Amino acid sequence: MIAKSKIVLLVALIASCVISRFSKSINPYHLDIIIAIGINITLAVSLNLINGYTGQFSLGHAGFMAVGGYTAAVVTTTFGAKLLPLLGGTENIFAKEVLFLIALFTGGIFAAIAGVLVGAPSLRLKGDYLAIVTLGFGEIIRVLLQNTETVGASRGLTGIPSYTNLFWTFGVAAITVYIVVSLVQSTYGRGFVAVRDDEVAAEAIGINTTRYKIIAFVIGAFFAGIAGGLYGHFKQYLNPEGFGFMRSIEIVVMVILGGMGNTLGVIIAAILLTVLPEVLRPVAEYRMIIYSLLLIMLMLTRPQGLFTWRKKSKPALSA
């Protein structure tokens, strides 16, 4: 008897593989948006574990994305030439996929390490202080990258191979959702929400709040890193500027809009907020002004998110 959730995951992976085959017949402009949606889903759901479920207000998620993205890019560009022959040859498709897997995974690991480095010291801080410190870490990562010559510094890293496709994007998104939801809904995982709701009470029932927070940061950062790797091999170019405070805020807004701790809501919000800039293209000049006004309006009227509702029975994807 295999868990229902694992079957769903498997179906999702197979589906994204199949659809990926047909990606040539999709309008390239639309394809770009769909891939962006997939990457944003991964980013938002991974951040939701840290911010939404565990209540740790992290404003530096873009930093993890940058670490993962750059690491993955370095693996494929610098080490790709050496690794491909070992995996089956430079023209072998299978070899390229495996290389990409290695690159993404390595990016995730490095991002996870960054997650520990950021999460561990931040643990004693609450609310706005935690937000500021994570923001600071994100900016430090950005500045460090801007000063690292080997990855192109502020000129950016070019020549990244185009490995990202629908299969990888939505495969990763599906795995991220599976992992976050499976974890949080288990008895062990209820501890994350307990930490968010009341740390003192959580400690009183034996929950090691420090450990839970670090786990949240590690897993969240890991998937943000993989999303970064996907992003780098999608745009084929990486620049530290694109991983600043603003990027982190965009992801945070998706989590808030969706409802902190509401995975389904966050996924919908990620889709909406990826599509919104495209929809607002006619008024592109006012786009960011509208965006910021929407943010203010949202906080004033519905801070719990657009998709949080009171349910009677135990919901499938909410906290």
Next chain:
Amino acid sequence: MSDASPAPLLQLKQCTIRFGGLTAVSTFDLQINENELVGLIGPNGAGKTTVFNLITGVYRPTEGEIFFNGKSIVGIKPNGIAECGIARTFQNIRLFPSLSVFDNVRVAFHLHLSCGVRQALWRGKAFFIEEKTVDAQVVEMLEIFGLGKFRDVPAKSLPYGDQRRLEIVRALATKPKLLCLDEPAAGMNPTEKVELMRLIRFVREKFQISILLVEHDMKVVMGICQRIAVLDYGIKIAESTPEEIQKNPKVIEAYLGSEN
């Protein structure tokens, strides 16, 4: 030490705690044995909550020792204290507001889980068996305490008395040997207080655990405690049975004096 009497469950020896220049509790001795119901009372500001926090790991004594099951628990953080087998409730009820009644109790079972992150993600057979077992135990506990019908209700929407009960159930889910109740009767009307007394007696009988009760309400304390310790200005001024405490002149003076 006599061989005939069993080792105490909880033992505080000459505990003193100072905050800066203020000595909140001084040379405090207390012993709680297995399956005992002990009360700790005293006028406002006597240091009851401080003693409570010393036992539950929130504070660290400046001097003195605390033993639980023969092992020193000084310096252990609150989550470690819970792991040792001491559970507590809070004066201002601290439930997990966004979790359902069911999940509030369920999350407390995590101390005795063998499945952690890895198993939760892999979702193999062992994981589901354990989840089912935990679920059954949660249902059973909720039923025992009459909260079964509320199982999927958000904890914060329960009536006050039920919230208090839920908090106790949650504490019991950690399978403690000592349950510490911090002013559980606070904010209750007389009917609810009688209910509470019944509840506490029931808990002790059914689960065969020790209970430390810090409480202001005399009726509740005198009604159920086997032994009562009295604090005044951080010092224990008396300790004996409810009947004797009620007649103890030092105790009366401490309360009357502070009533002025």
Next chain:
Amino acid sequence: MIEFLQQLINGLSLGAIYALIALGYTMVYGVLRFINFAHSDIFMLGAFGGFYLAPRLEKIVHLPSFFGATVVMILAMAICAIVGMVIERLAYRPLRKSSKLTVLITAIGVSLFLEYSGQKFFGADPKYFPELIVDTPVLDSAGLTMGKNQLIVLAVTIFLLIALQIVVLKTKIGTAMRAVSFDAQAASLMGINVNTVISFTFGLGSALAGAGGILYAMNYPSIDPLMGVMPGLKAFVAAVLGGIGNIPGAASGGLIIGVVETFVGGSAMSTYRDAIAFAILILILLFKPSGILGKTQIEKV
């Protein structure tokens, strides 16, 4: 040695501006326990206020001149005070009872709104700030230089600091401010109108930021809608360094950050200048979150 003193002069001058901005952060945090993310953009509005006012008042007050500069500054401060109070009334007051994070996000939204609106309506490209005072050197010997504008920054800052201390310590509203920052509930029970005090605090802090904007623009005449981001951040670090909620702390913190930044900027690590501020912030929050002059807060169980 000369080099050191020169950097010191430059650093103090810069630090004075950070101090003015930091005061706004610290005062608002004091009464509301809230970090006003949009404060840095009020600083920017002060500079732009001066930019648009100066040409219009040129003939009336005979710019460039000391008198003219004072008029422009006072008007810019007034505009900033009003904007600050409007923002508080519209965006923050309705959220008084909400979670801290909701207000934080709102503040970020306001900040972004001001920045992007500025880019749209002022134009994103840098503008040249008009000369309010002819900048002649007041000190130019033995290798040390100090411009008139630098001296003015220090003088005005000291003046405003003294004025602020008088307001906070000697006036009724200042005492009310201190009461509210100590215990808002108790203050309201004593008959203090907390809303009025909070509005006043925002107005005061914003006015100081506006002054900072004008002084900054006088010394670094290239202004743009995003000019507030970095100075605002550094001023925030300064406020935390000095102990958030603590007025002398904010002033000291500002000076320290200004001096440290100038020295780092002149050294080999200059490209890491921005990261240094963040690093200092993280170090303080990890090791002494109450800052140099602040006091620690304990949570009661």
